[in-house]
Amino acid sequence: MTPEPGDTRHHVVIVGSGFGGLFAAKALRRAPVRVTVIDRTNHHLFQPLLYQVATGILSEGQIAPPIRDVLRHNPAVRVVLGEVSDVDPGGHTVATTLLGGAKVDIAYDSLIVAAGAVTSYFGHDEFHHDASGMKSLNDAMRLRGQIFGAFERAELEDDDARRRALMTFVVIGGGPTGVEMAGQLEELSRRALQRNFRRIDPHMTRVVLVEGGDRLVAPMGERLSRLTARDLQRKGVELHFGAMVTGVDADGVDLAQSDGTHLRIEAVTKVWAAGTRASPLGAKVAAATGATLDRSGRVKVEPDCSVPGYPEIFVVGDLMALDDLPALAEVAMQSGAHAAHTVERRLRGDTTMKPFHYRDLGTLAVISRFRAVAKIGPLQIGGFVGWVLWLVVHVTFLTGFKNRFAALARWTISFVGKGRYERALTGRWVVDQDIPPGSA
Amino acid sequence: MTPEPGDTRHHVVIVGSGFGGLFAAKALRRAPVRVTVIDRTNHHLFQPLLYQVATGILSEGQIAPPIRDVLRHNPAVRVVLGEVSDVDPGGHTVATTLLGGAKVDIAYDSLIVAAGAVTSYFGHDEFHHDASGMKSLNDAMRLRGQIFGAFERAELEDDDARRRALMTFVVIGGGPTGVEMAGQLEELSRRALQRNFRRIDPHMTRVVLVEGGDRLVAPMGERLSRLTARDLQRKGVELHFGAMVTGVDADGVDLAQSDGTHLRIEAVTKVWAAGTRASPLGAKVAAATGATLDRSGRVKVEPDCSVPGYPEIFVVGDLMALDDLPALAEVAMQSGAHAAHTVERRLRGDTTMKPFHYRDLGTLAVISRFRAVAKIGPLQIGGFVGWVLWLVVHVTFLTGFKNRFAALARWTISFVGKGRYERALTGRWVVDQDIPPGSA
Numbered sequence: 001m002t003p004e005p006g007d008t009r010h011h012v013v014i015v016g017s018g019f020g021g022l023f024a025a026k027a028l029r030r031a032p033v034r035v036t037v038i039d040r041t042n043h044h045l046f047q048p049l050l051y052q053v054a055t056g057i058l059s060e061g062q063i064a065p066p067i068r069d070v071l072r073h074n075p076a077v078r079v080v081l082g083e084v085s086d087v088d089p090g091g092h093t094v095a096t097t098l099l100g101g102a103k104v105d106i107a108y109d110s111l112i113v114a115a116g117a118v119t120s121y122f123g124h125d126e127f128h129h130d131a132s133g134m135k136s137l138n139d140a141m142r143l144r145g146q147i148f149g150a151f152e153r154a155e156l157e158d159d160d161a162r163r164r165a166l167m168t169f170v171v172i173g174g175g176p177t178g179v180e181m182a183g184q185l186e187e188l189s190r191r192a193l194q195r196n197f198r199r200i201d202p203h204m205t206r207v208v209l210v211e212g213g214d215r216l217v218a219p220m221g222e223r224l225s226r227l228t229a230r231d232l233q234r235k236g237v238e239l240h241f242g243a244m245v246t247g248v249d250a251d252g253v254d255l256a257q258s259d260g261t262h263l264r265i266e267a268v269t270k271v272w273a274a275g276t277r278a279s280p281l282g283a284k285v286a287a288a289t290g291a292t293l294d295r296s297g298r299v300k301v302e303p304d305c306s307v308p309g310y311p312e313i314f315v316v317g318d319l320m321a322l323d324d325l326p327a328l329a330e331v332a333m334q335s336g337a338h339a340a341h342t343v344e345r346r347l348r349g350d351t352t353m354k355p356f357h358y359r360d361l362g363t364l365a366v367i368s369r370f371r372a373v374a375k376i377g378p379l380q381i382g383g384f385v386g387w388v389l390w391l392v393v394h395v396t397f398l399t400g401f402k403n404r405f406a407a408l409a410r411w412t413i414s415f416v417g418k419g420r421y422e423r424a425l426t427g428r429w430v431v432d433q434d435i436p437p438g439s440a
Numbered sequence: 441m442t443p444e445p446g447d448t449r450h451h452v453v454i455v456g457s458g459f460g461g462l463f464a465a466k467a468l469r470r471a472p473v474r475v476t477v478i479d480r481t482n483h484h485l486f487q488p489l490l491y492q493v494a495t496g497i498l499s500e501g502q503i504a505p506p507i508r509d510v511l512r513h514n515p516a517v518r519v520v521l522g523e524v525s526d527v528d529p530g531g532h533t534v535a536t537t538l539l540g541g542a543k544v545d546i547a548y549d550s551l552i553v554a555a556g557a558v559t560s561y562f563g564h565d566e567f568h569h570d571a572s573g574m575k576s577l578n579d580a581m582r583l584r585g586q587i588f589g590a591f592e593r594a595e596l597e598d599d600d601a602r603r604r605a606l607m608t609f610v611v612i613g614g615g616p617t618g619v620e621m622a623g624q625l626e627e628l629s630r631r632a633l634q635r636n637f638r639r640i641d642p643h644m645t646r647v648v649l650v651e652g653g654d655r656l657v658a659p660m661g662e663r664l665s666r667l668t669a670r671d672l673q674r675k676g677v678e679l680h681f682g683a684m685v686t687g688v689d690a691d692g693v694d695l696a697q698s699d700g701t702h703l704r705i706e707a708v709t710k711v712w713a714a715g716t717r718a719s720p721l722g723a724k725v726a727a728a729t730g731a732t733l734d735r736s737g738r739v740k741v742e743p744d745c746s747v748p749g750y751p752e753i754f755v756v757g758d759l760m761a762l763d764d765l766p767a768l769a770e771v772a773m774q775s776g777a778h779a780a781h782t783v784e785r786r787l788r789g790d791t792t793m794k795p796f797h798y799r800d801l802g803t804l805a806v807i808s809r810f811r812a813v814a815k816i817g818p819l820q821i822g823g824f825v826g827w828v829l830w831l832v833v834h835v836t837f838l839t840g841f842k843n844r845f846a847a848l849a850r851w852t853i854s855f856v857g858k859g860r861y862e863r864a865l866t867g868r869w870v871v872d873q874d875i876p877p878g879s880a
Binding site: 041042043056059060061062064066068069072073075077078079080081082098099100102137148149152153155156157194195196197198199422423424 | 481482483496499500501502504506508509512513515517518519520521522538539540542577588589592593595596597634635636637638639862863864
């Protein structure tokens with residue numbers, strides 16, 4: 001872990017290899033710096049397609065390219081597998097536990113913290129035991145095992161009530177992830193599993209989407225929310241608005257409804273897509289630098305994404321609180337690149353403060369085959385046109401990936417067709433696993 | 441789990457969904473029977489390509505299609521996830537623990553036992569803890585985590601000796617699996633990981649192949665053995681013949697060499713491809729029926745693959761001892777189909793005993809990109825022509841799979857090219873896991 005002796009180039013340490021960290025590293029391509037990217041996993045993760053891994057359309061590798069492979073053409077970038085637990089802004093180091101367990105302090109000249117967000121159970125971390133999040137590959141693989149395992153167990157079940165519980169899927173949270181997951185679970189049961197079973201009819205699957213507020217994909221505006229709700233209902237998804245989850249156990253969920261009544265839904269598989277909170281590293285950065293956190297635990301930064309009083313420390317992406325910007329991949333990419341460009345400008349001697357301006361390129365969510373909703377500036381697009389747009393944007397993103405052809409080929413065949421090829425249950429994933437929230 | 445009331449068709453129970461079980465089920469397509477296939481996993485496994493899953497070329501789903509999806513067009517076939525632990529030939533039932541834990545006795549009219557083989561550590565099951573087998577998806581996923589994790593840890597390691605141990609891979613067993621694995625590990629280090637690392641040079645990887653006898657792929661004949669050894673050595677694989685493994689621990693292996701000396705190899709990753717033994721179900725069948733087992737624990741059967749004295753019980757594939765037939769996919773397919781045809785003939789009233797005759801279609805092993813060895817009857821083919829043949833045969837096999845296009849596309853890109861896309865380390869697979877031998 002010792003740096004190359006004699007390498008006196010300015011050292012940029014980037015914590016995290018999500019969209020923020022990756023775009024920061026890429027933006028430093030031609031800068032006279034050496035870069036160290038630290039992440040707990042060996043892969044970047046294309047989170048918008050995580051639900052397709054959970055439902056057997058794509059394989060892990062198709063949405064999770066190795067970071068060091070993505071950055072292989074930049075010899076100045078080093079990738080380190082480890083977990084950053086603290087920052088020492090005075091000593092200019094980050095405390096890191098490397099893969100294998102060794103603890104080291106890694107020195108930086110500039111630091112870009114892009115540690116992102118983890119699933120939030122709103123103070124009920126114990127819910128994680130029975131309701132998997134949707135933030136990591138582990139989450140998706142756990143859900144894949146639960147979903148396909150539930151159909152297998154339903155096929156063997158003689159008790160009617162138990163069989164119904166096995167074939168009931170509750171998705172908690174009506175944002176894009178929850179909407180896409182609910183839509184895909186309906187697709188799966190109505191199309192992909194046709195003729196696969198002899199005793200159960202996958203058409204009898206019940207998919208329930210629970211939303212605490214009164215609208216789905218709320219930031220997209222009322223019209224698209226309505227469109228989304230209508231499309232999901234037509235597909236057969238059962239919607240519950242204004243319902244708060246008060247309990248989650250192995251057999252189902254308890255909801256407090258807006259009219260004051262209590263509702264119990266018996267369901268073996270629960271997906272928690274209700275919210276995220278900032279990575280705990282944000283609190284460490286704040287404690288060390290005196291910065292303040294917003295309600296979601298994000299670090300309030302200066303207009304140029306730097307931490308107040310520490311111009312060499314930047315916080316970007318989902319961990320950054322600035323101008324009420326939403327936690328979107330696009331914001332992470334742009335703020336990561338902005339921090340990188342600021343470092344580069346300073347090294348050229350340009351120390352003027354250049355504030356970060358987010359350019360909103362639009363928001364998208366897919367509801368089902370051929371139906372999606374999109375909001376692009378003043379435009380609000382639904383249905384098939386929205387879906388084509390969603391396709392174009394995701395294909396463009398995937399284009400940055402080395403394995404785009406195979407992914408696209410498979411994805412097209414699976415998503416437009418009805419195949420779900422990634423259904424192999426390996427022993428470890430059939431059984432419900434207790435992986436703590438926020439693990440990679 | 442209760443059968444449909446009123447379904448009085450002859451009930452064929454097939455234990456196992458490997459090549460033997462699957463081909464038995466498919467051969468019963470037009471027979472007036474109902475069929476139950478029982479397996480511990482939800483997938484068939486194309487074992488010859490398991491090493492490509494372990495080395496990141498293919499995803500799990502690409503070599504492991506869901507059994508019920510493969511058999512979806514035959515409504516008379518039911519697939520049950522469970523483990524058969526015993527046979528009651530008098531009561532005509534198999535004792536089965538279903539997924540979820542329920543224990544049931546499943547009644548049969550005819551029984552085809554195709555439970556296959558598991559990894560054999562030759563009486564040293566404790567070796568499993570530090571040397572993964574190569575028989576199941578779990579084995580392959582564990583190895584994938586170990587292999588790519590070893591390079592990650594080597595990149596972080598300051599100690600020279602430890603770094604060498606992390607970059608040393610010992611493959612035990614010189615059969616087709618060991619040869620293919622060793623060749624692919626060399627490919628990986630010399631081509632696929634290029635430019636990925638900054639501190640280590642993957643070219644410094646040491647791949648050691650240990651064989652107890654004096655020849656590789658021995659059943660293929662002396663000429664092809666020599667060719668295989670030469671090709672592997674040219675690629676850089678280190679060969680040790682006449683070496684017996686006397687110890688395996690977390691840090692390396694101990695070998696007793698043919699000249700009486702002891703050799704210690706420091707290596708973090710060990711692959712056990714040295715041997716298999718019959719599934720424990722074979723011993724249960726023998727105990728219940730009075731049949732005898734051969735040295736490998738396989739059940740000695742009549743010439744028509746039935747158990748002596750029990751014409752309605754068949755043992756096929758790797759679990760069958762007949763005419764010294766080798767444990768090959770081709771033997772399993774043909775014997776599985778033979779048993780099925782015997783059942784069908786009897787139902788038509790034809791009770792003549794028709795012995796099973798294996799038609800040898802040849803044996804193949806791939807050494808590297810563009811190099812393989814093949815033995816087809818009197819023909820012995822090596823080098824590029826052997827490889828083309830290997831390709832044709834595997835493409836033909838994959839053609840039976842629904843996802844052949846995506847698999848082929850990815851496989852061609854990865855194998856002929858240098859990409860290894862399935863490298864995402866999920867938390868559970870990075871750390872070494874102790875999955876008991878023979879688990880799914």
